[in-house]
Amino acid sequence: MIVCVTKSPEALARLKVAFRACPQDFEELKAEVQTGRVSLYQLTGEGYDITVAGQIIGESYYLWGVSGVGVVKGIKELTEYVKNVGLTSISAETYFPALARLVKRLNTTEKALTKTTHLTMRV
Structure with a gap:
């Protein structure tokens, strides 16, 4: 299940990690969320409970960020929503090689970029 939580200060706080x-x-x-360019969503299901911040680019x-438990399962769920709106991929950058x-x-x-790794996943 996916729920828009853009107006929730708690959701934004969960992403700080x-x-x-x-x-x-x-x-x-935080500034991008305030302007409305970035939205926050809570995805929950069996084996995952994640908060995501994201925006459509092309x-x-x-x-922008993901936090919670069951990231892989949660992203698989997010993939279905992204595909249903006609997008072709999910992308991100991470400072964490383990991620x-x-x-x-x-x-x-x-x-590989200078300090980060750019990730792209076809949906």
């Missing part, structure tokens, strides 16, 4: 390597980006996220749903390894199960392609 995803920005521990880049706190300045969390401040930017044909991709760009994830990049974790989501390889989702058939992501990776591009």
Whole structure:
């Protein structure tokens, strides 16, 4: 199940942990949520409970941040919603190599950048 939680300060607070390597980006996220360019969603189901921040950029749903439990299962659920609105991929950047390894199960392609890894997953 997916629920829009953009107006929830608690949802935004749950995402803070995803920005521990880049706190300045969390401040930017808060500003983008306020302007309405980025939305927050809570996805829950068997084996997952995640909060995501994202926006549509071109044909991709760009994830600003994800936090919670069962990230891989939650992203699989998100994939269905992204596909249903006609987008072709989900993309993100991460400072955490362990996260990049974790989501390889989702058939992501990776591009190493200076401090981050850009991830793209076809839906």
